[in-house]
Amino acid sequence: EKWPRGDEKVWKAAIRGVDKDVSDITTSVVHHVQTSLARQAHNLDNFGAYQAAALSVRDNLLVNWNETQLHFNRSGSKRAYYLSLEFLMGRTLDNALLNLGLKEKYNDGIDKLGFNLEDLLDQERDAALGNGGLGRLAACYLDSSASQELPLWGYGLRYQYGIFQQLIGPDGSQLEAPDPWLQHDNPWELPRLDVTYEIRFYGHSERIEDGKAIWSGGQEVLAIAYDVMIPGYDTKNTNNLRLWESKPKRGFDLNSFNAGDYERAVESSNSAAAITSVLYPNDHTTFGKELRLKQQYFWTAASLADILRRFKNLDKPITEFPDYVSIQLNDTHPTLAIPELMRILVDEEDVSWTNAWDIVTRTFFFTNHTVLPEALEKWPVPLMQHLLPRHMQIIFDINLVFLQAVEKKFPGDRERLARMSLIEEGIPQNIRMANLACIGSHKVNGVAELHSELVRATIMKDFVDFYGVSKFFNVTNGITPRRWLDQCNPGLSKLISETLKLPKAAFLKDLTKLEGLLDHLDDPQFLKKWAAVKQSNKERLAHYVETTLGFTINTQAMFDVQIKASDLLYCQIALLTASLTAFARVQGGSFWRQTLNIMGVIHRYIKLKTMTPAERKKANPKVVFFAGKAAPGYYIAKLTIRLIVNVARIINEDPDTKDLLSLFFLPDYSVSLAEILIPASDISQHISTAGTEASGTSNMKFWLERRTPYGANIEIAEEVGESNVFFFGHLTPAVEELRYQHLYHPVPLEQKCPALAEAVQAVASGLFGDGGVYEPLLNTIRQNDYYLLTEDFDSYIQALALVDEAYQDRMEWIKKSVRTTAKMGKFSSDRAIQDYAQECWVSSERIVHNQCIDLIGL
Ligand code: TH1
Missing domain, CATH: 3.40.50.2000 (Glycogen Phosphorylase B;)
Structure with a gap:
């Protein structure tokens, strides 16, 4: 069948023709005022104008996003995935305008419509799906990978409530209020109601032959995808952040409903929706809470199912999974992805235990962000057993095979075995997530030279002895110069550009160029x-x-x-x-x-x-x-x-x-x-x-x-x-x-x-x-x-x-x-993301800028 139908030139022109001139911009904004918002000029306030402007900018992003995804689908390149429970994105409109190079035009267009762009920017609510550094780092890395044209997707949770709003009470104390950031439509996300997965909790796991098991019963919850487009700077390349929302699988329990017990009927549907309702507001320590563990599994299981589905479209043997997929674990929070991938491979894909473990350990990479002992994640065995019975079996099995290997290398060193075990003895026993993340990953890194040295010398010392030091490396954190120089400090960015006689893109894409400023000290x-x-x-x-x-x-x-x-x-x-x-x-x-x-x-x-x-x-x-x-x-x-x-x-x-x-x-x-x-x-x-x-x-x-x-x-x-x-x-x-x-x-x-x-x-x-x-x-x-x-x-x-x-x-x-x-x-986070690409996702192909532009998503 001919694709596209009809005249290809007409299609191309129509796709390309979005928002090129100021007049196109005003047309597109007004179009959204009238159609998407169903409002008119006479009752348009700043917030409405912001929404219309945002939707109009989103149109540009969507075109680029489609082209980028089509390009990567067709080229079948290797992809990297960044799994993070937190993405502290902040606002999007200003960043999108700058990255698309459309800020001045929108300034003019909005001005012509009688509004002020800066006022509209101020209408946007922060997407505050993070506590602090860890989440902001993830956001910087998304910006850098999009700008560097690396095929990297983020996976996270679509919390209904982000980090709490802080108020100061009459006596000067901090008061907390919820952050209902989704109260109004969020123009930056795209619900993908067709992309859903069923995620199981509880139930029982029955071992059958060859290390396999059947996990059944319990509760099933639906994961629904929401996509957030991540524009690169000075490129059409537009990556994706996919956030999962939880929904009950069936509306409510019909039996209880028919029996007249309405509360009971909605109970389980409420508990399903609760999974993604709120971000835990504690840095470093949130262990032992069942809901947090549920969040972790819900998110890793949905993300893996999605990644696997994309891989299967390539029609390659499963043993080649790591050649097409790298998964970066942002701290230990997504560590359950390791036993989950084992479960899929062994129980569902008929892969032997040994081959499955080989695939797993070539796929994952683990970033550690803290060496504080009290910040190292641990989960009680009884809780894991109850919530994820099959995963508990798998963790025990991984542990057994691993400790046998340790015993072989260091015969009779029982203390070492106790330290390296995935299970910490005690009442109750606890699962050491950092140990699991380490042995299930190809490589482990810290986030600054000294920190990485500490990782090697303290919490991972035994593992360095066992694996050798080359598994452990450093990637010093970075920040994106787009947001943290150009966007928040436009005056400085302009002055630097004038002084260095360089277009802004030159130093915003290669921050080492700032060194040229040293020539102007006098x-x-x-x-x-x-x-x-x-x-x-x-x-x-x-x-x-x-x-x-x-x-x-x-x-x-x-x-x-x-x-x-x-x-x-x-x-x-x-x-x-x-x-x-x-x-x-x-x-x-x-x-x-x-x-x-x-x-x-x-x-x-x-x-x-x-x-x-x-x-x-x-x-x-x-x-x-x-x-x-x-x-x-x-x-x-x-x-x-x-x-x-x-x-x-x-x-x-x-x-x-x-x-x-x-x-x-x-x-x-x-x-x-x-x-x-x-x-x-x-x-x-x-x-x-x-x-x-x-x-x-x-x-x-x-x-x-x-x-x-x-x-x-x-x-x-x-x-x-x-x-x-x-x-x-x-x-x-x-x-x-x-x-x-x-x-x-x-x-x-x-x-x-x-x-x-x-x-x-x-x-x-x-x-x-x-x-x-x-x-x-x-x-x-x-x-x-x-x-x-x-x-x-x-x-x-x-x-x-x-x-x-x-x-x-x-x-x-x-x-x-x-x-x-x-x-x-x-x-610069550009340097950091390159470090990750080179050290971890080695064969991640870079796409060439022009190639991407020339491919129109038909
Ligand atoms: C932070 C570190 O404290 C900070 O030094 C670092 O710059 C940042 O991560 C990015 O690497 C961490 N945040 C968290 C949050 C949780 C658990 C551990 C850490 S470490 C929930």
């Missing part, structure tokens, strides 16, 4: 412009603070920012958007270190209060910003937020000091808020870094013994030069020893660290409202001081003084800022 005109960009970003933030909190701020002051808690990604972003950074050497739990910062602010306030007016004249005016969400159950973290808010209330009203020091806690931290906050910062504080959410003992000791700061900090310092960042803190190798001293030979706070004692006393005495409220927080400092604030406070204050001093020499400060930005090339 050009005063350029430095002036650089400073002017920063100033206008500060004005933008000031405007935001004014409209949201009702405060006017001094934009001549230094802006000092501490956002979220433990995130290296954000410190890279801060550098890219041209501000300086202070890193702490001794690592502490996240919110505890915000305590360090707030105590530093109180200290500064007390000092300012005691100064004479003449002395005050010499002080460096400063505005301190905090933003971040505390896990809802993390009491001390929430108390810290309350303290910050109440200190701000006093300080910001004090006529003696308010021009010299003010403090803001910006509620409801999000990607969109980060986009305003980060480009406006003069300095950002990373005084607690990766993976230190709760505590940490052996690993911390290890870091300190190595006399190095943690994670990518060191790599950043290596790149930008130590003189362009401020390190501080204890370099003692003996954190355990310090803790021991604190515990058994306590020295009163007043003696140990008078400056900190004074700040603590100010809080206790009620200077910032009822001091008694904060006793539990203050006691963590006075009593065991697990995070060693008393050890670090003085050097922290000294570091801040150095920052103040350095800021006085404004020209030199600007130069530092240029130098750091210039050296950020390594931290």
Whole structure:
């Protein structure tokens, strides 16, 4: 049969003819106003105009998306899949316009229709399907793979509710409200009601011959696909993020319904829908909860079924699966994909156990994001047995074969066997997901040089002994320069383009080109412009603070920012958007270190209060910003937020000091808020870094013994030069020893660290409202001081003084800022995704830009 039907030229012209001119744009937007929204010009508000504009942009994406998928289907290339429980995408419209190169045209078109594009962009709700760094990393990787024309799809869950909205109550406490981000139609997703899979839970598994089993009974839930198009930058290549929604398989239980028991009739359908209803709002620790385990299996099983179906279209023998499919596991959350693929191969595809294991271990790749022992996922055996009886059998079988191999290599080493076993003994027994992810994967990586070294030296040490070191490697995290330079800091992007005499695409696609900025360090005109960009970003933030909190701020002051808690990604972003950074050497739990910062602010306030007016004249005016969400159950973290808010209330009203020091806690931290906050910062504080959410003992000791700061900090310092960042803190190798001293030979706070004692006393005495409220927080400092604030406070204050001093020499400060930005090339997520492609998905074919464009999806 002829394909397409009719005249091919007419088809091509019709497909191509979307949104090329401003007049096409206005036509397409108005078309959506009238048809998709069923509205008219006279009753169109900003939100309606946003929706129509978004739908019109989506038309462009769809055409590109179709062409891209057709191209990859036809070429039969190998594909890579990124399985992540979190994708912290933020907003889409601005990003899509920039990546498609249509921003200016839409600006004009929207303007002609009597609206303002910036206002429309502001109407969009963030897609906040993530807690923090891990989810934002996944989002950056999607942007990079699309831009690099790599055939990579993301798989995740379509949560009805993303990370909670943070409100501040009258007493200054964090309040949580649901985030109903899907309340209005989401123009960026495409329901694929035809792409559905049935996912089983519970029931029983009966072993038959050859290691096979039949799993039946229990509950079946439907997974429905929603596709989110991911446009590449400066290419038509458009990748896909497929998110699954859970639905009951049958509407409701007809028997109960007929018997008049309506509640019972909808019960099981409610429980099916509950699976994808909400994102768990805890970083690092969410174990033991049945619903979370259900989410993990639901998502991995649906994704694997989908991947397998696509593979089968290629008509290749199943043994070639790994030649066409690579699956990257973003942390241990998708580890159930390993026993699930075993189950499919052995029970359904008639593959022998040995061959199945060979296929599995050539398909999966595992990224570890933390070495904190309490953050390593474990699931109780009884829970797994109940929810996924067949998978429990498979995990036991994998374990048996594996431990036999270990025994062969290290005969009689029982302790080693116990450590490496997938099962941790105890009551109940637990399944160690990191061990399973490691042995079921072809390779394992950490997310920064030092972190990867730690992975090899600590949690994976036995596995390095067993497999050899080449299975373990590093991919330092990266961020996308499209969103974190061009989109959130357009002034800087423009200046860089003019200065380097390069089109933006040149450095946005090859960030190492920023090094060229170093040739302009002696050009005063350029430095002036650089400073002017920063100033206008500060004005933008000031405007935001004014409209949201009702405060006017001094934009001549230094802006000092501490956002979220433990995130290296954000410190890279801060550098890219041209501000300086202070890193702490001794690592502490996240919110505890915000305590360090707030105590530093109180200290500064007390000092300012005691100064004479003449002395005050010499002080460096400063505005301190905090933003971040505390896990809802993390009491001390929430108390810290309350303290910050109440200190701000006093300080910001004090006529003696308010021009010299003010403090803001910006509620409801999000990607969109980060986009305003980060480009406006003069300095950002990373005084607690990766993976230190709760505590940490052996690993911390290890870091300190190595006399190095943690994670990518060191790599950043290596790149930008130590003189362009401020390190501080204890370099003692003996954190355990310090803790021991604190515990058994306590020295009163007043003696140990008078400056900190004074700040603590100010809080206790009620200077910032009822001091008694904060006793539990203050006691963590006075009593065991697990995070060693008393050890670090003085050097922290000294570091801040150095920052103040350095800021006085404004020209030199600007130069530092240029130098750091210039050296950020390594931290592009384009580089990171290339590392993954080369190390893991080796034969992932790259598609050639033009090839893709020329293929019209007919
Ligand atoms: C974070 C790490 O803490 C952070 O340092 C890193 O930059 C980021 O991942 C990206 O690699 C992690 N987030 C989570 C979230 C959960 C479990 C473990 C980690 S590690 C739920």
